[in-house]
Amino acid sequence: MSSTHQNITAGVAFALATSLVMSLAAVLIKLTASTLSIEMIVLFQYGLCTLAMLPWAIKKGRQGLATQRPWLHLLRGSCGWACFYAYYLALEQIPLVDAALLRNAAPLCVPLWLLLWHGARLPLLAWLPLLVGFAGIALIIQPEGSGLSSWHLVGLVSALTLAGSIVTTRELAQTEPVNRVLFYYFLISTLCSLPLALSNWRTPEPASLPAVGLIALSIWITMWLYTRAYSHAPASIISPLSYFGVVMTGLWGWLIWDQVPGLNSWAGTCLVIAGGIGSVWLGARLKSRH
Numbered sequence: 394m395s396s397t398h399q400n401i402t403a404g405v406a407f408a409l410a411t412s413l414v415m416s417l418a419a420v421l422i423k424l425t426a427s428t429l430s431i432e433m434i435v436l437f438q439y440g441l442c443t444l445a446m447l448p449w450a451i452k453k454g455r456q457g458l459a460t461q462r463p464w465l466h467l468l469r470g471s472c473g474w475a476c477f478y479a480y481y482l483a484l485e486q487i488p489l490v491d492a493a494l495l496r497n498a499a500p501l502c503v504p505l506w507l508l509l510w511h512g513a514r515l516p517l518l519a520w521l522p523l524l525v526g527f528a529g530i531a532l533i534i535q536p537e538g539s540g541l542s543s544w545h546l547v548g549l550v551s552a553l554t555l556a557g558s559i560v561t562t563r564e565l566a567q568t569e570p571v572n573r574v575l576f577y578y579f580l581i582s583t584l585c586s587l588p589l590a591l592s593n594w595r596t597p598e599p600a601s602l603p604a605v606g607l608i609a610l611s612i613w614i615t616m617w618l619y620t621r622a623y624s625h626a627p628a629s630i631i632s633p634l635s636y637f638g639v640v641m642t643g644l645w646g647w648l649i650w651d652q653v654p655g656l657n658s659w660a661g662t663c664l665v666i667a668g669g670i671g672s673v674w675l676g677a678r679l680k681s682r683h
């Protein structure tokens with residue numbers, strides 16, 4: 394087996410594991426949100442992840458933390474924090490499958506980031522799957538056809554910021570070791586979380602602390618798997634696999650909360666998945682640099 398094939402196989406395995414862990418984290422977050430504010434959950438998860446990385450940072454010292462790309466780390470950290478914050482807010486208010494599907498519309502948003510950042514222009518044909526995917530998003534954010542759903546729009550923000558995280562992670566993975574990327578991501582996200590958590594502070598109940606610890610652990614595992622996936626294989630292969638997480642999250646929503654998507658949500662889900670997979674597949678076929 395060639396090394397290239399081995400790398401792609403490893404990337405696929407890491408991506409599928411990422412989706413599974415994220416679906417379980419979504420369940421924990423929705424359960425915990427009844428006792429803790431979303432802002433506190435986000436702070437605790439990133440704070441605990443940062444603490445978990447401190448032994449590595451102390452061992453490596455200045456040499457291990459030195460980077461030539463501080464602004465890219467800042468952008469990646471800010472996008473990752475905003476993605477999770479928006480995603481958690483949406484999870485609390487809308488069905489699990491809707492929140493997960495909107496977050497995983499990120500592949501549709503990646504070309505927008507590349508257009509703004511690199512000036513990479515899409516061929517006319519490449520706009521077709523994007524239009525299909527965004528038509529699906531339009532159906533999902535109006536699930537009952539009775540007007541724009543603000544919490545579904547928050548879920549869409551998680552897709553836009555996740556796309557930024559995807560692009561910057563792929564850039565950083567070319568030159569930065571995984572642990573350095575993770576350490577700066579957790580540290581920056583902790584600092585971003587602190588003001589909002591303090592403004593929404595309420596003393597946590599002891600019974601909720603184990604769940605917070607599990608959420609933090611799941612996020613650390615997710616970020617490690619996610620970064621590994623993009624270091625082994627290109628986005629054209631990894632991004633479509635994120636929809637496996639939508640299936641798993643929808644399954645938990647059905648089993649635990651009896652959440653069954655309506656007709657609009659089903660139609661929107663099919664269009665978003667078709668558009669997302671079509672977009673990255675067509676991008677690979679067109680041999681885009683990015």
